[in-house]
Amino acid sequence: MRRKETTCGYCGCGCGIYVNMADDGTMLGVTPSYNHVVSQGKLCSKGWHGFAFVKDSRRLSSPxxxxxxxxxxxxxxxxxxxxxxxxxxxxxxxxxxxxxxxxxxxxxxxxxxxxxxxxxxxxxxxxxxxxxxxxx
Ligand code: SF4
Incomplete structure (x- = not known):
């Protein structure tokens, strides 16, 4: 498993998150960044669970x-x-x-x-x- 540190894009709070991925790049889930100045290891329910849109078939994938x-x-x-x-x-x-x-x-x-x-x-x-x- 790999993980990439980034910013939750659900609202303007900008909590720090890790996107956890399988070795093939498939997104598995999100965990909080414990050292992030805003979130300090905490996320709201949207931050924890609101990533299904990444795989939504209606999402545009090219211009x-x-x-x-x-x-x-x-x-x-x-x-x-x-x-x-x-x-x-x-x-x-x-x-x-x-x-x-x-x-x-x-x-x-x-x-x-x-x-x-x-x-x-x-x-x-x-x-x-x-x-x-x-x-x-
Ligand atoms: S985890 Fe919740 S509070 Fe934090 S940026 Fe995402 S939506 Fe906003």
Missing amino acids: LIRQSDGSFREASWEEALEKVATGLKAAMTGGDNTNAIGVVTSARCTNEENFMLAKLARAGLKTSSIDHCARL
């Missing part, structure tokens, strides 16, 4: 690009990121892009990831249109 007929097709990360970059460049006005570009982050991101996305939005994309779904 999807919307076609002109409204359907989606799978794409590589390189193609998807190129398409996003092209679209963002076309939308940028040269000034304040608040009415042209919006950024939606996720409650599943860590505080640090959401902080970086806010910086990217404000400093890089020059938009203050930022929202997230952290209304759990």
